[in-house]
Every structure is written in structure tokens, then in C-alpha cells.
Amino acid sequence: MSLDRRSGCPINLSLEVFGDRWSLIILRDMIFGGRRHFRELLNGSMEGIASNILADRLKRLMELGMLTKADDPSHKQKAIYSLTEMAITLVPILAHLGAWGRVWLPTSEELSIRAELLEKGGPPLWEKFMDELRHEHLGTPLDTASGPSVRDTLQAAYEAVVARKALSASPAA
Amino acid sequence: MSLDRRSGCPINLSLEVFGDRWSLIILRDMIFGGRRHFRELLNGSMEGIASNILADRLKRLMELGMLTKADDPSHKQKAIYSLTEMAITLVPILAHLGAWGRVWLPTSEELSIRAELLEKGGPPLWEKFMDELRHEHLGTPLDTASGPSVRDTLQAAYEAVVARKALSASPAA
DNA sequence: AAATCTGATTGCATTTCGCAATCGGTTGCA
DNA sequence: TGCAACCGATTGCGAAATGCAATCAGATTT
Incomplete structure (x- = not known):
């Protein structure tokens, strides 16, 4: 094809x-x-x-x-x-797409937190993320000093929103 | 719908x-x-x-x-x-999309010159372009000092490539 | 030996697509 | 006044894509 x-x-x-x-x-x-x-x-x-x-x-x-x-x-x-690498370089496009959708479309809060963080991080964060993806998928060495992975950071933020929403839905915990 | x-x-x-x-x-x-x-x-x-x-x-x-x-x-x-405005803010996405396609896909030279210039201009150029689009489509005043419009600049570059290619195709002109 | 999990494949009904022809109305020109 | 060209669509139809459920053979777990 x-x-x-x-x-x-x-x-x-x-x-x-x-x-x-x-x-x-x-x-x-x-x-x-x-x-x-x-x-x-x-x-x-x-x-x-x-x-x-x-x-x-x-x-x-x-x-x-x-x-x-x-x-x-x-x-x-x-x-x-x-x-x-062709797919990994889509990260900036996905970041822009997410940012645009977050502004203009009825996104859910917990699912848009990643887009928000990714947008705020800007190109430097995208680069770090792409580097991590290259490491995972292509086996290249990681050259940026790391800390927690970008994916884990985004995932943690997502889970925090979910937890907060669950809490506010049943406040008598 | x-x-x-x-x-x-x-x-x-x-x-x-x-x-x-x-x-x-x-x-x-x-x-x-x-x-x-x-x-x-x-x-x-x-x-x-x-x-x-x-x-x-x-x-x-x-x-x-x-x-x-x-x-x-x-x-x-x-x-x-x-x-x-919702559509005008797609400009950065289109710019990224064009830049990505230019790198990874078999684009034609004359059609990718716009993407190249748009990429090189970066966010400042995109903003100028979006401002011009707002003027055209929404009637807002132009606040960036202008010069030739971004669209005209891109179009002129496209035509220059077409002309050069036509020339090199029949060099005995 | 049975149940479960793997990455798919098949059949089928519904929807969407691409293409050409056509529509009623408007316009420009002779 | 007549008439061709142009305006934004609409219609009909065959082909292709989609969504869904059922199923497959092989590998693994229990």
C-alpha cells in the first residue's frame, strides 16, 4: 500500500x-x-x-x-x-493538535491535562519526550539528563485529575 | 451535524x-x-x-x-x-504538518517551498499571517506593520520555483 | 487437558466516497 | 431579447471503507 x-x-x-x-x-x-x-x-x-x-x-x-x-x-x-523516527517526529504535531482541540472543542478535563502540560512545556519538553521515545523504540542512548519520564509525568497528572474529580464527586469521604 | x-x-x-x-x-x-x-x-x-x-x-x-x-x-x-478564528488558529498546525510532510514524504519541490518558508519564518511569521487572515475574514484592523502579505510572499516563492524549473527544462531559451 | 491469551481474519450490513450528470437561478454579452 | 456561461449546489449510482461480531490457529497458563 x-x-x-x-x-x-x-x-x-x-x-x-x-x-x-x-x-x-x-x-x-x-x-x-x-x-x-x-x-x-x-x-x-x-x-x-x-x-x-x-x-x-x-x-x-x-x-x-x-x-x-x-x-x-x-x-x-x-x-x-x-x-x-518518522512517527516520533509527529510529537510536535500531536502537541499542537491537542492544544488546538483543548481550546476549541468540548474536551474532558482529565483527558486534556496532558495536552495542557505538553503545550506549556513547549518544544524543549517535546524534544525530551522524543528523545525518550527514541530510546524506547530505536534503542538510542538517552542524552538529556532525565528525571521522571515525560510520559510518566503526563500520566501522573492525568491520574491526579481523576482522583480529584472522584473526591469532589463524593465529598463525604 | x-x-x-x-x-x-x-x-x-x-x-x-x-x-x-x-x-x-x-x-x-x-x-x-x-x-x-x-x-x-x-x-x-x-x-x-x-x-x-x-x-x-x-x-x-x-x-x-x-x-x-x-x-x-x-x-x-x-x-x-x-x-x-477557530479555523485561523489552525495555521501553526498546518505549518507543522507541511514541515513534517516535506521531510518524510515525496513532496514536489514547487509545492513544498511554501512549507519551507513557513517553517523558517516560525511562530512570528505564523502570527503575522494569522493577523492578515483575521483582517481578510473577520474585518479586524491590521496591527503588525506589514510589508507584502505573507500569502503573496509564499505565492511569489512558489512562482519563482515554477519559473526556474520551466527554464531548466528548456535551457536553450 | 482445559482455559486463556496471542495477533489476526472472515462475513456481513451500513455508511461513506468518488464521479458524472444535472438542477434552477443569475449573469454577461450579442 | 436571446442565449451561453456561470452560480452553488443536488441526485443517482457503483465502489470502497467502516463497524461489529464471530471465529481462527497457535502458544501459554493453569
Whole structure:
């Protein structure tokens, strides 16, 4: 499967890669959710992707050079999916997309806290995150002095919001 | 027509708005091509959108608050479409998208020169451009000292590449 | 040996897409 | 006045994509 190439415009070609309802969702779950296996992506996505569509998109993203697949050494039937550099460099786009959606669309508070932190962190945070992703998925050494990982920081913020909301929903704890 | 709201995730909701093959193309042509009329969008888009899809997407983008429609006073049957602030703030996303596509996808040289300049100009250039779009579409005053418009600058660069390529294709001129 | 989990695949109904033809109304020009 | 061209769509239709549930064979766990 390759690009239709309706035109050589960069925006058009980008849309041919992930201008559908699921490709970017899958990449989002791999990038921000740390998911690497088929079942994790299948059950972990909030939006409930169907298994045939997930299989099709994984195949397509591999053919486009956004993902690679390898056998999980610990589990003969498990496949592990990895982001390529091409996919990792989507982080700034996802950050902008999240920031835009947070402003203009009816996002839920707990799910937009990550977008907010990512926006506030700006390009330096994105770079740190991309470096961590390269380490996870490409095996490159980490060169930024680290502290907690960006993904863990975002996840902790998400959980804090969820906890606070649960508390305020039943204040007589 | 409203959002499906598969989830309240900002990225998911953004994809529900323009996660299809045409919505962003239409907005691209309005933003970078300065197109305001149905026929301009229909014939001007390199990718060749069908008229029923164009009509559907214009309607949808209006319902989502990205566009408004008004009668063209000079032409009883002409409608003029305007970008809202919601659409104008897509400029940084389009800039990133173009930059990403230029790096990773087989873009054509003449069509990627705009993306390159837009990337090089960075946020200050994007702001100037957005200010010009607000002036065109929302009637707000221009507050940045201007010079040639960003759109004209990008268009001139595009034409220069086209001219150079035509020249090198027939060098015996 | 049975139950569960793995990454998928298949069948099928519904929806969306892409394309061409066409529509009623407006405009510009002879 | 006549008439072709243009305006923003709408309609019909075949092809493709989507969503959903059921199922698969092999590997692993119990």
C-alpha cells in the first residue's frame, strides 16, 4: 500500500498518511500510552477500535514506514510494534493538535491535562519526550539528563485529575 | 451535524473535526490560496474535489464553527465563505504538518517551498499571517506593520520555483 | 487437558466516497 | 431579447471503507 499521490503538496501527502479516523489514534496510544502490542492497542484505546481496522492500520503504517514489527523474544506469538523516527517526529504535531482541540472543542478535563502540560512545556519538553521515545523504540542512548519520564509525568497528572474529580464527586469521604 | 464524541480526548476530537481527506484541504486552499467561493475551491484545488463532497464539507465546517457564509453583495447568487478564528488558529498546525510532510514524504519541490518558508519564518511569521487572515475574514484592523502579505510572499516563492524549473527544462531559451 | 491469551481474519450490513450528470437561478454579452 | 456561461449546489449510482461480531490457529497458563 502506498500513497495515492493526489498531489505533491506536503499537507495533502500528510493527510494521505494519517487523514483518517484511526491512524493518529493508534500512534497517540503508542506515543502517549506506551502501548506496543496488538491487544494493548485493541483494548486500551478509549475510542474502541475494531480488530480488523486495527490490523489494517498497523499494516498500513508499517508499509508507510511509520512502524516496525518484531517478535517479542519472551513470548513466541507476541509481536511488538515500534515507532520509527518518522512517527516520533509527529510529537510536535500531536502537541499542537491537542492544544488546538483543548481550546476549541468540548474536551474532558482529565483527558486534556496532558495536552495542557505538553503545550506549556513547549518544544524543549517535546524534544525530551522524543528523545525518550527514541530510546524506547530505536534503542538510542538517552542524552538529556532525565528525571521522571515525560510520559510518566503526563500520566501522573492525568491520574491526579481523576482522583480529584472522584473526591469532589463524593465529598463525604 | 455534530461531533460523534467517541471520547473527550483533544486529539480524538480534533480528528473528528478534520480527520478526513478533504476538510483540511479546503481550509488549506482558503488559508494559503485565498479562495472564498465555491467554484474557486472546486476548480482551484489541485487534488480535484467533487462538488458534492465540497458542498458537504463546507456545510459541515460551518456547523462546526470553522466557517461562515455570507452573500456576496456584488453577485446575487454568489456566496462568500469566511474563516472563523477557530479555523485561523489552525495555521501553526498546518505549518507543522507541511514541515513534517516535506521531510518524510515525496513532496514536489514547487509545492513544498511554501512549507519551507513557513517553517523558517516560525511562530512570528505564523502570527503575522494569522493577523492578515483575521483582517481578510473577520474585518479586524491590521496591527503588525506589514510589508507584502505573507500569502503573496509564499505565492511569489512558489512562482519563482515554477519559473526556474520551466527554464531548466528548456535551457536553450 | 482445559482455559486463556496471542495477533489476526472472515462475513456481513451500513455508511461513506468518488464521479458524472444535472438542477434552477443569475449573469454577461450579442 | 436571446442565449451561453456561470452560480452553488443536488441526485443517482457503483465502489470502497467502516463497524461489529464471530471465529481462527497457535502458544501459554493453569
